[in-house]
Amino acid sequence: MKFKLIVLFISFNLFAQNNNYVNIKGTRLSIIPPKGFVAAENFVGLKKDEATGIQIMDLVGGNYDSNTATYTKETFEKNGITVLEFEELKVDGFKAKFSHFKGADNSERVNITFGDSTFSAMVTAIFPTSSRKTLFPEIKKTFLKIKYDKNLIIDPFASSAFKVDKNESKFKFAKASANMFIFSENGLDKVSFDDEPMVMISNLPFDESITKQKLFENLVNGLIEQGFVKKETKNVSEKSINGYDTIEAECYFEHKSEPKLAFVTILIKNNKVIVFYGMAKSKFQENIIEFKKLSNKLTIK
Structure with missing residues (x-):
């Protein structure tokens, strides 16, 4: 295993x-x-x-x-x-x-x-x-x-396994921490994005012993463990993005008694996986359009 x-x-x-x-x-x-x-x-x-x-x-x-x-x-x-x-x-x-x-x-x-x-x-x-x-x-x-050490200066992009080509979405890079890269509306850097839509992008190793469908399920379960209550999964697609093995879906939850969308995209290339979470609590269809503009500009290094 x-x-x-x-x-x-x-x-x-x-x-x-x-x-x-x-x-x-x-x-x-x-x-x-x-x-x-x-x-x-x-x-x-x-x-x-x-x-x-x-x-x-x-x-x-x-x-x-x-x-x-x-x-x-x-x-x-x-x-x-x-x-x-x-x-x-x-x-x-x-x-x-x-x-x-x-x-x-x-x-x-x-x-x-x-x-x-x-x-x-x-x-x-x-x-x-x-x-x-x-x-x-x-x-x-x-x-x-x-x-x-809260004062330690780090270089978050040194280990990035992806890059973003010309990005025309409203979500721009805001900050990074460890292996999580945050994109917010107009790149606004905030302590918390509880109310605003935002994107989280990370990379992980691909375990060939599990399918991308199982990987997707594990990621959804990770949100559930963080207190999200799953309601519905819609528009699951396995259409390739930029030539990569892909799975993408709209996941609807309830979190802290409010509706929440997690737009999840997984891109796989050899032993690398890029995970994209688009999070929003309102204007779901409008934000999905913007999420796709950004996810479709991801390339794996």
């Missing part, structure tokens, strides 16, 4: 060592790698083998409180997720939520989300259930010793 990345958020990176800690390039986070983990070549984080890895990202938009408002044991269990452990604590002085989930395909995930009023970050480990006794204690120990 290959290491499957479920959420929204991944990149090509190496890391720089500082004593026992390593800084994950493209992020402001440093970590002591568990034994046997090395720098991942096609996502932001560390890898032990094809079924075991740790992905790292700085979350963009909002802050710790807004990003974890629905991140509760009750929310996960309501959505059918088996929660093995859940606790609130502190990491490097920041508020944090630590969780351990039973996943599909005899796998498990350990997650820690932390931050303050200016940022939030997420670290997720995925490993086979058969490795729980040996890996879980070590991964938890590693996660609780994470360090984060």
